[in-house]
Amino acid sequence: MAETNGTQITFLEAIKQAMFEEMERDPAVVLLGEDVGVYGGAFKTSEGLLERFGWERVIDTPISESAIIGAACGMSYMGLRPIAELQFIDFIVCAFNQITNFVAKGHYLWNAPAPMVMRGPSGGGVHGGPFHSANPEMYFVHTPGLKVIYPSTPYDAKGLLKAAVRDNNPVLFFEHKFLYRRIKGEVPAGDYTVPIGKAVVRREGRHLTIVSYAAMMHTSLEAAEALAKEGIEAEVIDLRTLLPLDEETILQSVKKTNRCLVVHEDTKTGGIAGEIAAILCEKAFGDLDGPLMRVTALDTPVPYSPPLEEYFLPNAKKVFDAAKELARY
Amino acid sequence: MKKELTRQQYLDLYYFMRLNRAVEDTMVKLFRQNKIVGGLYSSLGQEAVSVGTAYALEKKDWLAPMIRNIGALLVKGVPPRDVFMQHMAKYGSPTKGKDGTSHFGDLEKLHIVSPISMLGDLIPVMTGVAMAGRYLGQKIVTMTWIGDGGSSTGVFHEGLNFAATQKAPFVLILENNLWAYSTPVKRQVPLENLADRAKAYGISSYIVDGNDVVEVYTTTREAVARARAGEGPILIEAKTFRRLGHAQHDPAEYVPKEMRAYWEARDPITLYEKFLISEKLLDAKSKKEVEEKIDTLLAAEREFAENSPMPPPEFAETGVYCTGDECHKIRPQWERPIAEVTPPKSSVKAVWTVEGFGSGKSSGGVNAPIHFGDTKNSLEIPEAEAAKKNGSKASSKPPAKKPEKTAVTSGASRKARR
Numbered sequence: 222m223a224e225t226n227g228t229q230i231t232f233l234e235a236i237k238q239a240m241f242e243e244m245e246r247d248p249a250v251v252l253l254g255e256d257v258g259v260y261g262g263a264f265k266t267s268e269g270l271l272e273r274f275g276w277e278r279v280i281d282t283p284i285s286e287s288a289i290i291g292a293a294c295g296m297s298y299m300g301l302r303p304i305a306e307l308q309f310i311d312f313i314v315c316a317f318n319q320i321t322n323f324v325a326k327g328h329y330l331w332n333a334p335a336p337m338v339m340r341g342p343s344g345g346g347v348h349g350g351p352f353h354s355a356n357p358e359m360y361f362v363h364t365p366g367l368k369v370i371y372p373s374t375p376y377d378a379k380g381l382l383k384a385a386v387r388d389n390n391p392v393l394f395f396e397h398k399f400l401y402r403r404i405k406g407e408v409p410a411g412d413y414t415v416p417i418g419k420a421v422v423r424r425e426g427r428h429l430t431i432v433s434y435a436a437m438m439h440t441s442l443e444a445a446e447a448l449a450k451e452g453i454e455a456e457v458i459d460l461r462t463l464l465p466l467d468e469e470t471i472l473q474s475v476k477k478t479n480r481c482l483v484v485h486e487d488t489k490t491g492g493i494a495g496e497i498a499a500i501l502c503e504k505a506f507g508d509l510d511g512p513l514m515r516v517t518a519l520d521t522p523v524p525y526s527p528p529l530e531e532y533f534l535p536n537a538k539k540v541f542d543a544a545k546e547l548a549r550y
Numbered sequence: 551m552k553k554e555l556t557r558q559q560y561l562d563l564y565y566f567m568r569l570n571r572a573v574e575d576t577m578v579k580l581f582r583q584n585k586i587v588g589g590l591y592s593s594l595g596q597e598a599v600s601v602g603t604a605y606a607l608e609k610k611d612w613l614a615p616m617i618r619n620i621g622a623l624l625v626k627g628v629p630p631r632d633v634f635m636q637h638m639a640k641y642g643s644p645t646k647g648k649d650g651t652s653h654f655g656d657l658e659k660l661h662i663v664s665p666i667s668m669l670g671d672l673i674p675v676m677t678g679v680a681m682a683g684r685y686l687g688q689k690i691v692t693m694t695w696i697g698d699g700g701s702s703t704g705v706f707h708e709g710l711n712f713a714a715t716q717k718a719p720f721v722l723i724l725e726n727n728l729w730a731y732s733t734p735v736k737r738q739v740p741l742e743n744l745a746d747r748a749k750a751y752g753i754s755s756y757i758v759d760g761n762d763v764v765e766v767y768t769t770t771r772e773a774v775a776r777a778r779a780g781e782g783p784i785l786i787e788a789k790t791f792r793r794l795g796h797a798q799h800d801p802a803e804y805v806p807k808e809m810r811a812y813w814e815a816r817d818p819i820t821l822y823e824k825f826l827i828s829e830k831l832l833d834a835k836s837k838k839e840v841e842e843k844i845d846t847l848l849a850a851e852r853e854f855a856e857n858s859p860m861p862p863p864e865f866a867e868t869g870v871y872c873t874g875d876e877c878h879k880i881r882p883q884w885e886r887p888i889a890e891v892t893p894p895k896s897s898v899k900a901v902w903t904v905e906g907f908g909s910g911k912s913s914g915g916v917n918a919p920i921h922f923g924d925t926k927n928s929l930e931i932p933e934a935e936a937a938k939k940n941g942s943k944a945s946s947k948p949p950a951k952k953p954e955k956t957a958v959t960s961g962a963s964r965k966a967r968r
Contacts, residue, residue, distance in 0.1 A: 233920075248891050249882045251685070259900050259912065263921045272912070275896035277685050283715060285708035288674040292712060295678020298657055299686065300882030303678075319705065323671045330649045331664040333657055334872035336880055347922040365870045389872035389880055398922060 227409040233401040235375035235408060236266045236340075239382035240304060242412065244274050247302065250386055253280040253289055254306030263308050264342055264401060286315035290339060294324045294391075297337040302386055307341030310395055311355040324391045325366030338385045340394035343371075344436055344486055345518075345534055347399055350525040356435075356487040356518075361393050362464045362496075368417055369464040371395040373438035375406035377461055380415030388417060397435040397486075404439070420467035422474065426454035428548050429480035432471055432497060434460040437484045437535060444540035453548045455482075463493055471497060472505055479510040480547050484540050489517040511550025516543045551825045553768045560831050563601060563763050565840055567819050570597040570621035572844045573630050576852055577637055581798055585856070587639040588650050593618035595761070595793035596727060598818035599695075601625055602766030603723050603786070606774045607693060612679050614663035614672040614694040615652050618725070618792075622695070623652060627660050630848055634855035642858030646865065661690075669700030673709030673722065677783075680718040687886025691777045695723045699730025701747060702738055710783065714751040717782035721773050724785055725760065727792035732804045745787035753783050760790030761818040764825070791816075 230238070244250045252267060252274075258281040261268035271279040282289050286307065293303040307313045313320070320339065327333040345354035362369050368390055372378040378396065385392035423438065424445050433441040438459045445455040456474050460467065475481045481501060483494035494515040501513055516535045524530050555563075574592055581590045593600060600621030604613060607626070615622050620633055635643035636650055644654035645664075655664035663679065665672055676692040683690035696706060701724055713720045724744050728735050741747070748755035754776070758769045766788060773784040791813035795802035826832035872878050889895055901909040 248888050271900040275898045287705045288708035288712035291674025292678030295675040296682040299682035301682045328872050329870045331645050331655045334878045349922045
């Protein structure tokens with residue numbers, strides 16, 4: 222962790238700073254997407270970039286996600302480092318073929334690296350409805366050749382986005398929009414990156430391990446506080462990167478606590494919890510004192526009305542209850 | 551057919567068409583000997599399109615072939631052995647056995663982008679290559695091909711529209727061979743001329759006889775020059791015919807006999823030979839020399855390919871990711887001053903100017919409202935406001951041990967309702 226004399230900034234500001242600083246540092250970095258230029262992005266993450274870097278480097282595109290991703294890929298073949306913004310990450314599936322078949326397979330098949338970032342606002346809790354709240358990360362975690370990042374703090378968001386821009390591979394970068402202006406955190410004054418593929422222990426504990434990421438990391442921490450009052454010390458791991466997954470940090474923790482609860486906002490079936498369960502069965506079966514448990518969203522689309530969405534989403538109470546049950550083993 | 555070409559250009563076009571056909575003839579033999587691992591797709595009768603278009607590009611330009619554009623690859627400088635080894639899934643092939651057919655590329659030397667089987671994806675990709683080339687000051691043109699069938703994909707439209715809005719130096723060859731697998735073009739597109747699609751994007755287009763290599767070449771040369779000069783993307787429809795089935799397995803009995811006979815009588819190589827002989831650019835002796843040159847070359851190339859080993863099985867596990875500089879040094883080739891694209895020179899006024907109406911204002915800065923992100927959960931608002939009134943910091947509950955400082959402002963954590 223870099224020592225800081227930095228300031229408290231929002232998650233959104235962290236994204237903005239990362240893009241600004243990377244474009245300042247390297248003229249090969251360009252940004253393209255819907256309304257990223259004059260308007261500064263639907264969430265204002267690219268505010269001011271056009272003013273500074275001009276029309277050639279900040280490109281407003283038509284509503285054509287496949288064209289955005291395809292063009293970014295072509296640019297990356299020329300040595301540029303494009304950042305392709307998806308206005309809402311829900312729309313990334315419009316470019317699914319371009320990402321999973323073209324972009325992801327190039328290095329394996331014909332030795333063509335595609336250094337590009339595909340980023341956008343994701344996640345629920347803001348009553349955006351079924352097409353503006355998605356967590357589609359697992360479609361891509363299932364695609365060899367991609368890297369998938371889903372940070373939870375401003376520090377990580379900035380450091381990981383910078384690392385993503387500098388990585389030689391196509392990186393998907395999910396920004397949980399619930400966190401954009403609700404979360405503040407300290408970032409150092411100077412340049413720094415956070416390594417891709419490394420999880421971090423956010424809270425140490427000895428009774429059980431809670432593995433989470435993005436907005437649910439904060440929910441998990443909140444639940445851990447409540448658990449502590451009842452004498453249960455939960456260790457909370459923030460995955461930060463989903464692909465490649467940092468198995469080592471998970472295994473180390475579970476070998477200590479012997480219990481594992483995975484919390485994610487993604488739906489249950491096919492979520493990362495299932496993958497973690499399999500890893501623990503393969504590599505830490507003898508260390509487990511209880512079943513792997515999951516607290517996730519329901520296996521439904523994200524509903525719109527607040528009572529429905531709140532029922533759909535995990536929350537600290539659900540995490541607390543599951544953790545208490547697991548701690549009894 | 552006659553245009554003002556140099557003798558060398560006329561003879562190059564002939565050589566590459568003959569080479570294109572001979573390479574594919576060789577592969578048919580290999581296929582019959584069970585030496586081709588997967589399918590074999592033929593461009594028999596379409597050689598003039600592949601050769602005539604690619605021949606209009608300069609060395610620095612970029613192309614991305616489709617499955618029936620072996621001829622374009624040969625013109626660009628791919629040795630026939632690479633084509634053979636790709637089809638035979640050999641370790642020595644450009645993809646070292648990881649993919650087959652024309653699915654390979656070369657970013658460094660030949661400037662070829664590999665196709666994938668999903669049609670149309672190359673259109674935005676080559677648009678991006680063209681945009682990047684322009685940004686770097688390289689003055690390149692990019693080219694790819696699409697069939698009559700592929701012109702109905704969504705990404706064809708997304709890509710061509712984006713290229714048009716960007717005025718990208720990009721030439722798209724719409725190779726209308728009248729059949730998409732077993733379905734005739736009329737059942738796919740209700741247009742007489744597929745070049746009419748260009749009108750929808752406000753770009754220029756040409757229609758050429760795809761079996762007349764001189765017309766294909768001279769038209770493409772003009773289109774490439776216009777694209778390079780900044781006129782934007784250009785679409786060329788080459789009307790031709792797929793003489794064989796979709797691939798070797800397909801006898802294509804759905805094609806009317808009369809239709810096949812018509813196009814067989816218009817074989818692009820036969821037509822061109824007649825022209826060259828009438829122009830005294832070719833005679834029996836020089837024709838034989840070309841044939842012998844190609845036979846000798848391909849015998850050696852085929853032998854090389856057949857002797858290449860199959861890949862070691864564990865090679866399947868390698869190369870999913872680029873591991874960094876030791877794997878690929880990624881550096882753009884700047885051919886313009888970087889100062890032009892960095893501040894202060896790059897800075898602009900960020901407003902749209904609408905002709906006849908002036909300009910708007912730039913948007914509201916960091917405190918501008920954002921789409922959805924500001925929505926407060928109604929249950930959380932009273933507490934947030936209360937916290938404000940009390941002048942206390944938001945109701946965050948910092949965790950006991952915090953390796954990293956993260957303040958959770960009010961409303962950040964969904965409330966545990968217990």
